[in-house]
Amino acid sequence: MTGTLTARARLALLSLALVAAAVGASAPAAGAGITEAPCFGAASRDPARPCQNPDLRRVVVPSPAEARSVPPADCRVAYRSRILFVCGWGDEPAQAGRTVALIGDSHAAHWRPAIEAVIRHRGWRAVSMSRAGCPLTEAYAKLPTVARSNSCRRWNRAVRAWLGRHPEVSVVFVAQHRIKVVPRRGLGQNATVTAGYRQAWESLLARNVKRVIVLRETPRDTPGTLACVAGAMAAGRPAGPACAVPRRYALPPDPAVAAARGMRSARVQVADFTNVFCSARLCLPVIGGALVHRDTEHMNRQFVASLGPLMVAKVDRLAASWRDPSRKADAFQQDGGAPKPLGIIHPPGRPAT
Template sequence: MDRACWGRLCLAVLAAVLVAAPAHAAPACFGAAARDPRHPCKNPALRLTVTPTPDQAPLIPNIDCEKVEVTAAMATCAFGPADGESVALIGDSHAQHWRPAVGVVAHALHWRVFDITVPHCLLTTTPSGIGPPFPTLCPQWDADVLAWLTAHPEIRTVVLSANALQPITAPAGASRYETRVSGESERLAQLPASVTSLIVIRDTPRIRLRTHDCVRAAMARRVPAGKACALARKFALPRDPLVAAARLQTARAVRVVDLSDHFCNARVCFPVVGGVLVHRDVDSHITKLFARTLGPYLARAISSGA
């Protein structure tokens, strides 16, 4: 994709893809566009808008894809142009919630994306810190992912993301963060040589259990929920061990994409941005709609390296 394309015009064209409604139905500065660092945008008409509401968000499914079971622990879910470049999306549910944004990228960059994510499983050599069945399921999924990638050398690019706070089992006295970095770095190094490029998306901000209640209360009081319910950036954005692990890789190209500025300013992170509810649930999964509005910026970051 021509880097010169990634100005206002290209973002406007991609915006037509990211929502199911016609392009003219999306107001200016909608969702992630309201916090585009390159082109600051403000629409006063969205000041009190919250779409979807906290009650609606959990009922909205992820984008459709063609599901095919490969093993008992792993299935693929394909989307994007059938004749596009084959790309894999790998990680836990915090990779899975990027699917609507990656769907926008797939159409922009002509990708055929194979989603092989599994909730609660990390691509790591470190044991899971969650109860059954994950201590057994996740290592099997890891092995199946490596075998599947080896059997599909046409997949040269892998997109990864993961819950930065996903629990693991660390040795006594060891740092859980450092243990995660080590385990994920070791597993990434085991990817087949046919994978030449890693795109790692930094995990999204987290919320508190009471955040959606705060949003509901702000809506009832008719005050801007984004500002009223914002959380300190230091709390919302803990260190991401997958990002640290990716930066240790030397055998293949690595690009880290950090879209945190679309969620946060220098001090706080907002639960509503550009009139769109950011989080789907208390597990800090992002809503389908907000993910779609992030799509053009994910495409821009991947295409330009910025």
């Protein structure tokens, strides 16, 4: 994106750093307080507002060892059955301007802190439905056992049934790892994967859901990346550039993005943060002092929280296309209420040179 953000988006970027600080402070990392530093985490690679803080060059929060004990983002139980677990956070249903859902496997669940930034800013409510290894799809996922594959299919049906009983959910965010499926007759692996996503989203849009936002799969590390980071920390070297992963390995094509773009529907959109994680050649395991992953592919809570302000700005831009030209109210006023008043904002870091 070129130029500057709108005033509202710029304020969102500044003010919602508070969310990242709150989440980081709640984790048992030795660097508590570092998360409040200017340019911490994703803020250091914000394409709209570049930011540098030399004090973070050798910082890694949490350390690879600490990352294993960082608890998941908080989420209150909203519904539980034998096959489906739904948790929620944000405003109470009666007060929420909008209810959104985050759905997918564990690669959806790790986005919760960034979605939380959006709903706090907007006065919305969110629900999350995730199952390990199981994306939202009409394809038959090829999991380690037939029992797990069958369970994934039942979970998908339960998700759709739950959404059918909850018409207040108007926007769905989806995310998932790169899955293998049982190819359908006449289709190859890739075509079956994209068809499965497309059909799952179409079934939601045919009901109460107005928009589907596909979160582009994030880069992966190598099996040795975290050990490299620990070694760089011990040697006093900046771990991000020392342990960067080639982009061609870290970021293979995402079939969910291909499915979304192939639909050519204004109701199915893509949120892609690749330019935060990667340059043209490399993807960084440490960004702005924040360790990106807790293993090879699941993001750390602190880093995802630092992505919150960028997620707010991204959703603002996507929602600009939701405007009904026949109505004067903006997209959010039409479809979920105006932003809440902004709170404390952190001082910005030094602009990049």
